Amino acid sequence: MCNSCLLLDIDSIKMFNFIRNTNLPRKAYAQLAKFWGSRIHVESLYKLFRHILELSNIETxxxxxxxxxxxxxxxxxxxxxxxxxxxxxxxxxxxxxxxxxxxxxxxxxxxxxxxxxxxxxxxxxxxxxxxxxxxxxxxxxxxxxxxxxxxxxxxxxxxxxxxxxxxxxxxxxxxxxxxxxxxxxxxxxxxxxxxxxxxxxxx
Structure with a gap:
């Protein structure tokens, strides 16, 4: 696995933890993606949750x-x-x-x-x-x-x-x-x- 892919995985995990630990509203997260998405790794909520689901290897x-x-x-x-x-x-x-x-x-x-x-x-x-x-x-x-x-x-x-x-x-x-x-x-x-x-x- 390339280092850049690994870093993206870590960024997604950190963002997921941030959302869960702070109870960040969907609207606030959308603003993050809108204003700073070009500077930091911010996926859409759908992509983020799908990414975490793939990393967890858990099927519901x-x-x-x-x-x-x-x-x-x-x-x-x-x-x-x-x-x-x-x-x-x-x-x-x-x-x-x-x-x-x-x-x-x-x-x-x-x-x-x-x-x-x-x-x-x-x-x-x-x-x-x-x-x-x-x-x-x-x-x-x-x-x-x-x-x-x-x-x-x-x-x-x-x-x-x-x-x-x-x-x-x-x-x-x-x-x-x-x-x-x-x-x-x-x-x-x-x-x-x-x-x-x-x-x-x-x-």
């Missing part, structure tokens, strides 16, 4: 979802639904276009990106270096559920594998929390019974 997946955000239309129960099963709002407008969409970054892409960051990779070794003390509850890794898993063999589709859960230092423990589990008494437009939650978007 777009799902239709309820206009009131009750659920995403995924899985066998919802993929072909034309009405929200909770608030009964129509999925499509009069032009047969989805009224609301959800742009999802697959979990695998996000985890891969974490390992590209040296500092974050170092911090992610916390779990594997955690020293369990049965007489003290220091962290979630002190919990009985996690400790039980560390002595249990991994079983996938009924097939037992030769390794234990979290036996590899690169294994990642994921905790998934939803509003319904955290606040079961809240009254929302979505499902109140956790057992009726739609499929999780994990890829």
């Amino acid at each position: 997946t777009v799902y239709d979802c309820c206009i009131n955000s009750c659920c995403a239309f995924t899985g066998t129960d919802y993929k072909t639904a034309e009405l929200c099963p909770y608030c009964h709002e129509p999925r499509f407008d009069k032009h047969c276009r989805s009224r609301n969409t959800f742009e999802y970054i697959p979990l695998t892409s996000r985890i891969k990106s974490m390992f590209l960051n040296c500092s974050l990779t170092e911090r992610m070794t916390y779990r594997s270096n955690f020293e369990f003390n049965a007489g003290c509850y220091d962290d979630v890794f002190s919990g009985s559920h996690y400790q039980h898993l560390t002595s249990e063999y991994v079983v996938v589709d009924g097939v037992r594998h030769p390794h234990l859960f979290f036996s590899d230092s690169h294994d990642i423990a994921l905790g998934i929390l939803t509003d319904c589990h955290i606040h079961p008494q809240l009254s929302t437009s979505g499902p109140s019974d956790p057992s009726s939650l739609p499929p999780l978007l994990l890829h």
Whole structure:
């Protein structure tokens, strides 16, 4: 890769961070491009975001979802639904276009990106270096559920594998929390019974 291309990539990353960290309005960014675009590297927002997307090597997946955000239309129960099963709002407008969409970054892409960051990779070794003390509850890794898993063999589709859960230092423990589990008494437009939650978007 030529040095000039690398410098343009770095400029784009710096500009993207500048926009995100300062909440720079689109109109203000357009003025930057208009008045100083010939002196400094300022792309249009569309080109900048496309450039960052290419550099990140992350592909997003777009799902239709309820206009009131009750659920995403995924899985066998919802993929072909034309009405929200909770608030009964129509999925499509009069032009047969989805009224609301959800742009999802697959979990695998996000985890891969974490390992590209040296500092974050170092911090992610916390779990594997955690020293369990049965007489003290220091962290979630002190919990009985996690400790039980560390002595249990991994079983996938009924097939037992030769390794234990979290036996590899690169294994990642994921905790998934939803509003319904955290606040079961809240009254929302979505499902109140956790057992009726739609499929999780994990890829």
